[in-house]
Amino acid sequence: MSDQSLHTPVANVALIPATAPPADVRPGPVTWIKGNLFSTPLSGVLTICFVLLAGWLLHQFLSFAIFYAVWSGGREACRANPEGACWPFIAEKFDYLRYGAYPVSERWRVNLTQAVGATLIVWLLWTKAPQRKVAAVLFFIVYPVAAFVLLRGAAWLNLPVIDTTLWGGLLITLLMSIVGIVFSLPIGVVLALGRRSELPIIKAVCVTFIEVVRGVPFITVLFMANFMMPLFVPDYLTPDRLLRPLIAIALFSSAYMAEVVRAGLQAIPKGQYEAAEALGISYLNMMRLIVLPQALTIVIPSIVSTFIGLFKDTTLVAIVGIADFLKAVETARVDPNWAGPTISSTGYLFAGLVYWGFCFGMSRYSQAMERQLARGHKR
Amino acid sequence: MSDLSLPARSRRSLSLHDKKVRGIFYQVLLAGSLLALALGIGIQTASNMRARGIPLSFDFWNESAGFDINQTLIPYDTLSTYGQAFWVGVVNTLYVSFLAILLATLLGFVVGIARLSQNWVVSKVATSYVEVVRNVPLLLQLLFWYNAVLKPLPPPKSSIAIPGGIYLNNRGLIIPEIQLHPGAGLVGLAFAAAVFCSIAFWFYAKRVQRGTGKQLPVFLVSLAALAGFPLVMFLAAGEPVSFITPHLRGFNFQGGHQLYPEFAALLIGLSVYTGSYIAEIVRSGIQAVPKGQTEAAYALGLSPGKTLRLVIVPQALRIIIPPLTSQYLNLTKNSSLAVFIGYPDLVQIFAGTVLNQTGAAVQVMAITLSVYLAISIVTSMAMNAFNQHSAIVER
Numbered sequence: 169m170s171d172q173s174l175h176t177p178v179a180n181v182a183l184i185p186a187t188a189p190p191a192d193v194r195p196g197p198v199t200w201i202k203g204n205l206f207s208t209p210l211s212g213v214l215t216i217c218f219v220l221l222a223g224w225l226l227h228q229f230l231s232f233a234i235f236y237a238v239w240s241g242g243r244e245a246c247r248a249n250p251e252g253a254c255w256p257f258i259a260e261k262f263d264y265l266r267y268g269a270y271p272v273s274e275r276w277r278v279n280l281t282q283a284v285g286a287t288l289i290v291w292l293l294w295t296k297a298p299q300r301k302v303a304a305v306l307f308f309i310v311y312p313v314a315a316f317v318l319l320r321g322a323a324w325l326n327l328p329v330i331d332t333t334l335w336g337g338l339l340i341t342l343l344m345s346i347v348g349i350v351f352s353l354p355i356g357v358v359l360a361l362g363r364r365s366e367l368p369i370i371k372a373v374c375v376t377f378i379e380v381v382r383g384v385p386f387i388t389v390l391f392m393a394n395f396m397m398p399l400f401v402p403d404y405l406t407p408d409r410l411l412r413p414l415i416a417i418a419l420f421s422s423a424y425m426a427e428v429v430r431a432g433l434q435a436i437p438k439g440q441y442e443a444a445e446a447l448g449i450s451y452l453n454m455m456r457l458i459v460l461p462q463a464l465t466i467v468i469p470s471i472v473s474t475f476i477g478l479f480k481d482t483t484l485v486a487i488v489g490i491a492d493f494l495k496a497v498e499t500a501r502v503d504p505n506w507a508g509p510t511i512s513s514t515g516y517l518f519a520g521l522v523y524w525g526f527c528f529g530m531s532r533y534s535q536a537m538e539r540q541l542a543r544g545h546k547r
Numbered sequence: 548m549s550d551l552s553l554p555a556r557s558r559r560s561l562s563l564h565d566k567k568v569r570g571i572f573y574q575v576l577l578a579g580s581l582l583a584l585a586l587g588i589g590i591q592t593a594s595n596m597r598a599r600g601i602p603l604s605f606d607f608w609n610e611s612a613g614f615d616i617n618q619t620l621i622p623y624d625t626l627s628t629y630g631q632a633f634w635v636g637v638v639n640t641l642y643v644s645f646l647a648i649l650l651a652t653l654l655g656f657v658v659g660i661a662r663l664s665q666n667w668v669v670s671k672v673a674t675s676y677v678e679v680v681r682n683v684p685l686l687l688q689l690l691f692w693y694n695a696v697l698k699p700l701p702p703p704k705s706s707i708a709i710p711g712g713i714y715l716n717n718r719g720l721i722i723p724e725i726q727l728h729p730g731a732g733l734v735g736l737a738f739a740a741a742v743f744c745s746i747a748f749w750f751y752a753k754r755v756q757r758g759t760g761k762q763l764p765v766f767l768v769s770l771a772a773l774a775g776f777p778l779v780m781f782l783a784a785g786e787p788v789s790f791i792t793p794h795l796r797g798f799n800f801q802g803g804h805q806l807y808p809e810f811a812a813l814l815i816g817l818s819v820y821t822g823s824y825i826a827e828i829v830r831s832g833i834q835a836v837p838k839g840q841t842e843a844a845y846a847l848g849l850s851p852g853k854t855l856r857l858v859i860v861p862q863a864l865r866i867i868i869p870p871l872t873s874q875y876l877n878l879t880k881n882s883s884l885a886v887f888i889g890y891p892d893l894v895q896i897f898a899g900t901v902l903n904q905t906g907a908a909v910q911v912m913a914i915t916l917s918v919y920l921a922i923s924i925v926t927s928m929a930m931n932a933f934n935q936h937s938a939i940v941e942r
Binding site: 204367387 | 570573574577578581588591592595596601664665666667668669671672675678679681682683684685686687690691694695699876880881883884886887894898902908909912915916919920923924
């Protein structure tokens with residue numbers, strides 16, 4: 169077809185002239201401000217109040233943490249400045265906050281353990297990573313043993329034994345959380361299955377355990393572990409002072425994990441169980457191959473939320489004399505060498521930033537996972 | 548029907564391939580091993596306690612405690628028994644939890660609704676609050692409030708004076724003490740009458756509205772009655788209520804009520820922390836109410852405030868209440884963090900001081916755990932009842 173034929177009118181009708189494109193009605197900044205900040209007089213007043221409030225808070229925070237903060241120099245510089253944070257204090261205490269009293273020459277062991285742990289966690293949580301089953305086996309079975317041997321030391325490996333009383337700081341916090349998740353997840357799965365079991369005694373035992381543990385504060389569980397565990401066993405079996413809170417944290421979080429897993433088990437349609445039974449698959453294989461993979465996948469966001477709670481709860485182990493990260497900050501804060509007007513605030517600010525960074529990162533992951541799962545279920 | 552069953556198969560063989568036999572076998576195994584474990588632990592514990600000279604009985608309950616507690620809502624002194632110390636702890640735990648629950652609920656509802664506000668700044672500020680507070684451990688927040696905010700306040704000598712005879716210093720907040728003179732009962736009576744009248748007027752207004760569609764100003768009338776009646780009686784009875792303003796004597800204040808910094812830090816910390824969780828519950832509860840409900844309410848001409856109050860919140864409450872209950876329980880359990888800042892709650896007094904003084908670890912822990920379990924059970928039962936009351940009535 170040539171241009172000619174296109175432009176030749178078929179009937180004796182003039183071509184309609186092209187109309188102008190519609191006016192740009194996309195909301196501009198003024199419309200947005202009107203709609204979102206000053207839609208009603210009350211809204212306008214609120215906007216102004218909240219801008220002032222947020223501005224004041226932000227100003228306070230930034231001037232304390234950055235503008236008026238002491239960035240270099242020593243104690244004298246900090247003592248002379250009551251306006252801002254004392255970052256040299258954190259710089260000097262940094263290694264103590266990270267490792268506690270772990271011997272300096274052996275700290276590479278901590279670094280190595282943590283690097284391996286981080287790698288395994290990324291492998292496990294990154295949904296597109298290959299061979300995640302291998303990662304799971306490594307993380308839940310091989311890693312705890314290897315990490316313990318590496319951190320504690322063993323004569324046959326030519327690694328000097330480091331007593332657990334020397335461990336401290338972020339090392340303890342991470343150790344507590346990792347132990348918590350590594351043990352609470354499998355125990356939680358067993359408890360959740362037990363709670364849904366048809367066998368009355370098994371069900372009763374699981375329900376009692378879960379409800380009692382969830383009904384009491386973590387501090388009391390820690391107290392129990394610390395004061396009563398040595399009474400429960402003969403003297404030669406008395407657990408190490410670090411092992412007692414570890415057992416407490418594993419049992420405590422497994423009760424919470426059990427409820428999370430139970431929610432996942434309940435979300436699996438009954439047809440899945442029935443189909444498996446109809447095919448003659450045994451209970452163990454049905455759970456292992458059909459139900460649990462689906463159930464655990466849907467509850468990943470809740471597992472991460474529980475883990476965030478567990479991570480925050482590790483701060484409580486200070487009550488039984490374990491020097492976790494927050495306890496290390498507390499110890500550093502009252503160091504008389506550094507006595508100054510802003511040392512406490514600086515310490516808490518730093519601790520807050522560290523905890524916030526970990527927890528916020530995890531909650532973001534959990535939200536992303538939730539969106540991804542929601543996408544998968546949409547048809 | 549029994550005729551049809553196969554006689555040859557009616558006798559079960561006792562084999563582990565039988566599902567029922569297997570079930571019984573596993574249960575007996577579990578029950579047996581648990582019993583054996585409990586027995587072993589019991590015997591071992593008893594012998595360990597005897598070997599260490601730890602009392603095995605509850606005799607310590609009636610012994611004199613010999614330590615002082617700064618905040619006591621019920622009579623207590625150094626000569627009181629461990630049992631009385633226990634009750635002081637229970638009351639203090641319930642007191643701080645109750646107040647914190649009120650504040651956290653208020654804060655949570657305000658922030659939760661603010662997060663859904665059309666106003667961009669309001670919703671962003673609310674979101675930041677939730678994201679910051681939720682992701683920092685409660686213990687760190689408590690230590691911050693106590694050690695970095697309340698402790699560095701000036702000493703009593705240079706207290707911050709707040710108009711109205713209130714003083715703020717590093718020993719706490721000192722507020723005027725209310726003193727009642729004869730005739731104060733009449734003011735209380737007037738208040739009770741005002742409450743009664745407000746309720747009666749509310750019922751009357753409801754009936755009027757049902758009959759005629761007219762809305763009476765219930766809120767304004769009630770407010771006027773609640774404020775007016777006692778005020779009139781107060782003036783008529785010759786001002787029978789007075790305040791003792793605290794004044795500095797020596798190194799501390801005399802007169803007035805003292806709000807201890809430990810209590811204040813715990814109250815603020817618990818309210819702010821739990822408030823952020825409640826805000827999220829409220830937000831998701833409101834979002835779960837279908838949008839059509841809001842649109843229908845607007846179409847009927849209800850104002851946004853009324854829509855929220857009369858249409859959205861009552862429906863959202865059904866979704867909100869179960870998780871809200873568990874937050875209340877969490878708050879009560881978290882009040883045990885008092886032990887870190889020295890507020891005399893159940894754990895600090897009983898599982899801390901009493902346990903250390905008597906050494907009766909098993910008894911003390913058993914009692915402490917039972918208290919928390921009891922609180923937990925009672926709260927869940929109350930909330931379940933309310934939940935059933937507000938549950939949707941299906942036709």
